Amino acid sequence: MAHTLYKAPTVEELAADNAALRARMAYMLEQAECNHAIMMRHQAFDLEIVGAASFPDLVGTIFRALPVISELQSVTLSLVDEDADIRTVMERLGVDFAAFPDLLFVRGIGELGFDLGTRTAQSAAPKPLLGMFDPAGHTRQFPQGPATPVARLQSVAIVPLLRNRRIIGSLNLGSADPTRFTPSLGTDFVEHMASIIAICLENVISNEMLKYIGLTDSLTGVYNRRYIDRRLLEEIGRARRQDYDISFMYIDIDHFKRVNDTLGHQGGDEVLREVAHRIKGELRLSDALARFGGEEFVVLLIDADLDSAAFVAERIRIAISASMIALARGLQVSITASVGVASLAGASDGAPEAAAQELIAHADEALYQAKAGGRDRVVRYSAH
Numbered sequence: 001m002a003h004t005l006y007k008a009p010t011v012e013e014l015a016a017d018n019a020a021l022r023a024r025m026a027y028m029l030e031q032a033e034c035n036h037a038i039m040m041r042h043q044a045f046d047l048e049i050v051g052a053a054s055f056p057d058l059v060g061t062i063f064r065a066l067p068v069i070s071e072l073q074s075v076t077l078s079l080v081d082e083d084a085d086i087r088t089v090m091e092r093l094g095v096d097f098a099a100f101p102d103l104l105f106v107r108g109i110g111e112l113g114f115d116l117g118t119r120t121a122q123s124a125a126p127k128p129l130l131g132m133f134d135p136a137g138h139t140r141q142f143p144q145g146p147a148t149p150v151a152r153l154q155s156v157a158i159v160p161l162l163r164n165r166r167i168i169g170s171l172n173l174g175s176a177d178p179t180r181f182t183p184s185l186g187t188d189f190v191e192h193m194a195s196i197i198a199i200c201l202e203n204v205i206s207n208e209m210l211k212y213i214g215l216t217d218s219l220t221g222v223y224n225r226r227y228i229d230r231r232l233l234e235e236i237g238r239a240r241r242q243d244y245d246i247s248f249m250y251i252d253i254d255h256f257k258r259v260n261d262t263l264g265h266q267g268g269d270e271v272l273r274e275v276a277h278r279i280k281g282e283l284r285l286s287d288a289l290a291r292f293g294g295e296e297f298v299v300l301l302i303d304a305d306l307d308s309a310a311f312v313a314e315r316i317r318i319a320i321s322a323s324m325i326a327l328a329r330g331l332q333v334s335i336t337a338s339v340g341v342a343s344l345a346g347a348s349d350g351a352p353e354a355a356a357q358e359l360i361a362h363a364d365e366a367l368y369q370a371k372a373g374g375r376d377r378v379v380r381y382s383a384h
């Protein structure tokens with residue numbers, strides 16, 4: 001009978017095994033700690049983006065934090081903005097897109113790079129595209145620029161941003177590690193991250209849209225009274241702190257009732273839109289134009305005393321009356337406007353709310369005098 005001889009390991013062998021096991025355990029522990037740290041960083045990131053109060057706040061956080069916590073060389077976002085509504089509204093709300101070179105807009109989902117086939121509302125959502133970076137094929141997601149060192153990218157993940165199966169854009173992740181994103185890799189993690197980003201994006205975009213709608217006049221697209229009331233208080237505070245003057249003007253179309261009576265309400269609306277356009281053409285970017293309702297426009301001029309405001313008012317009056325306004329049905333109409341101007345220097349030094357009311361009342365009084373004096377003129381407020 002053959003015996004298998006069992007040879008007891010030597011003490012040295014046991015010690016070596018032991019050391020190898022310990023090293024392996026230490027490595028696994030280190031990996032677990034590392035994964036835990038990554039998870040915690042991602043949780044903190046999720047919390048931060050969920051708490052973002054505005055669109056610039058959200059995209060700023062994504063571009064600042066995601067490359068760091070995910071150890072990526074490039075993170076960009078492509079947003080579907082078919083009619084450029086998102087871009088227009090954000091610009092109107094003061095978002096500086098130059099600060100976000102990694103924020104990209106596309107006109108349709110076809111431009112995102114996913115294989116959509118004949119996509120219907122019932123189609124399955126597209127999956128993330130993981131693979132080697134292709135300098136020719138990925139220029140749309142990773143445009144060359146100082147902020148996006150494309151040359152160093154080796155592998156990329158293009159992850160769809162989905163809201164209720166609707167594709168709102170893509171999250172584009174670029175790594176210098178060729179093995180970071182490979183087609184065989186699981187996509188649960190990046191899909192989860194993209195779903196949180198998509199929810200946050202949709203939320204802030206709808207909030208900004210609501211903010212915009214709440215502060216603008218739907219007929220002419222200029223600001224409304226709520227905006228001016230708020231802005232005036234801020235500007236009065238700033239003007240007093242920095243010791244400059246601000247002015248306010250009321251612009252009222254003359255005999256607008258006649259315009260409406262002869263051209264109809266729709267014709268009147270067209271005139272209002274064109275007048276808003278002409279006034280805007282005479283203003284600086286820092287000035288604010290609003291419709292206070294009816295045929296009354298107001299302008300808030302920053303860093304302008306009564307003299308310069310009256311000068312601008314005269315330019316506006318001429319721009320309104322200088323040429324006929326062409327209407328959709330081939331008709332033309334000639335109109336004039338009366339303007340009342342007042343400045344903060346002419347108001348008392350009370351609380352900003354009282355000063356704002358006084359400034360508006362002074363401009364209104366000057367407007368009344370312009371109407372009483374024969375219309376088509378500018379009158380500056382002066383205390384009697």
Ligand SMILES: Nc1nc2c(ncn2[C@@H]2O[C@H](COP(=O)(O)OP(=O)(O)OP(=O)(O)O)[C@@H](O)[C@H]2O)c(=O)[nH]1
Pocket residue numbers: 219252253254255256257258260264265266267268269272293294295371375
């Ligand atoms: N088309 C149009 N008309 C409006 C709108 N809001 C107010 N109006 C009209 O504006 C006219 C204002 O008329 P009035 O306040 O009597 O003044 P006016 O005819 O402009 O005369 P003066 O201001 O004294 O020169 C009215 O006919 C309103 O119906 C609007 O949103 N669209």
